[in-house]
Amino acid sequence: MRVTKLFTDVAADLDPRGATVGLWARRAVMTGFAVIAVLGLLDVFGQRPTESTARTPAAVLRLTAPPAVRGGLFFQSRVEVRALRALDHPRLVLDEGWVEGMQFNSAEPAPVSEASRDGRVVLSYDGLDAGDRLVVWFQFEVDPTNVGHRSYGLELDDAETQIARIHRRMTVFP
Amino acid sequence: MDVVLRTVFVFLLILLVTRAVGRRELSSMEPFDLILLVVIGDLVQQGVTQSDYSLTGATLVIVTVALLTVATGWLSFRVRRLRPVLVGDPIILVADGRILERNLRRQRMTVEELGAEARLAQITSLEDVRYAVLETNGKVSFVTASS
Numbered sequence: 001m002r003v004t005k006l007f008t009d010v011a012a013d014l015d016p017r018g019a020t021v022g023l024w025a026r027r028a029v030m031t032g033f034a035v036i037a038v039l040g041l042l043d044v045f046g047q048r049p050t051e052s053t054a055r056t057p058a059a060v061l062r063l064t065a066p067p068a069v070r071g072g073l074f075f076q077s078r079v080e081v082r083a084l085r086a087l088d089h090p091r092l093v094l095d096e097g098w099v100e101g102m103q104f105n106s107a108e109p110a111p112v113s114e115a116s117r118d119g120r121v122v123l124s125y126d127g128l129d130a131g132d133r134l135v136v137w138f139q140f141e142v143d144p145t146n147v148g149h150r151s152y153g154l155e156l157d158d159a160e161t162q163i164a165r166i167h168r169r170m171t172v173f174p
Numbered sequence: 175m176d177v178v179l180r181t182v183f184v185f186l187l188i189l190l191v192t193r194a195v196g197r198r199e200l201s202s203m204e205p206f207d208l209i210l211l212v213v214i215g216d217l218v219q220q221g222v223t224q225s226d227y228s229l230t231g232a233t234l235v236i237v238t239v240a241l242l243t244v245a246t247g248w249l250s251f252r253v254r255r256l257r258p259v260l261v262g263d264p265i266i267l268v269a270d271g272r273i274l275e276r277n278l279r280r281q282r283m284t285v286e287e288l289g290a291e292a293r294l295a296q297i298t299s300l301e302d303v304r305y306a307v308l309e310t311n312g313k314v315s316f317v318t319a320s321s
Contacts, residue, residue, distance in 0.1 A: 033241050034241055036233065036234065037178055037238050037241055040175060040237075041175050041178050041179075042175070043175045045231075046230075070226055070230050071227045071228035071229075072225045072226050072227030072228060073224075073226050073228070073231075141225070144227040144228065173230040174230060
């Protein structure tokens with residue numbers, strides 16, 4: 001039987017070197033996929049929460065929130081204040097990154113009042129005696145267009161006096 | 175992490191479902207089956223990605239599915255004992271011209287359906303069939319007495 005051009009073309013494509021290169025290229029791509037999946041399992045792309053703590057003689061401030069999130073996902077930030085002395089006017093001061101491009105679903109318990117201080121959000125709560133513990137749960141949803149790094153710091157004030165501060169950043173993956 | 179784990183779970187669930195449902199049902203797509211497949215796809219998407227609209231999440235899911243597909247193929251290739259579990263075994267429906275009704279029954283397949291498959295293979299009579307095998311992809315292959 002005569003070998004037509006269709007089959008000579010097929011034979012040319014089966015050259016061993018090309019096949020070997022193709023095989024190794026596929027293996028390299030699959031290795032890259034495996035690395036991405038492992039990074040995902042290690043929470044590099046969000047959104048397991050981590051804890052940050054600031055201790056001062058007046059109070060212990062603790063923030064539990066994910067350092068990385070993805071567009072559309074719901075997440076929680078938990079703030080805990082343990083007063084070591086009386087705080088007459090405890091205030092949580094949130095950096096701009098807390099609400100910039102985030103759907104703010106709720107804060108429980110709700111603050112007595114809200115205000116703005118140089119672009120930051122100030123939430124005021126009732127006074128705490130020494131040993132009292134205040135826990136506030138914030139629920140958010142990430143705006144899918146809100147991509148990049150932002151400051152996710154938190155400050156505890158007694159009226160206008162800074163008691164403790166946590167420096168954090170949050171990454172929003174596209 | 176959770177999106178990768180959900181993908182692994184759903185992949186294994188779909189593998190289990192396809193193996194449990196049987197190859198005949200999955201190879202012959204009636205309109206109802208097609209709609210069911212689309213509905214299952216939608217339900218699976220909701221379960222895996224949930225409210226995640228991100229490219230990162232989609233990348234993680236696709237990459238994980240690709241890895242699991244390759245891993246399943248590799249396991250099936252390397253571990254002979256896993257082959258029946260992962261892809262199934264071919265099943266003989268006709269041997270030496272004799273219809274094996276027990277095997278047909280196990281596959282919920284009638285003699286009429288076998289006849290239809292034979293007609294599609296340009297075979298005019300089942301008496302001409304020496305072997306008919308239900309392959310792992312759900313299709314029936316025929317070896318005639320004359321071949």
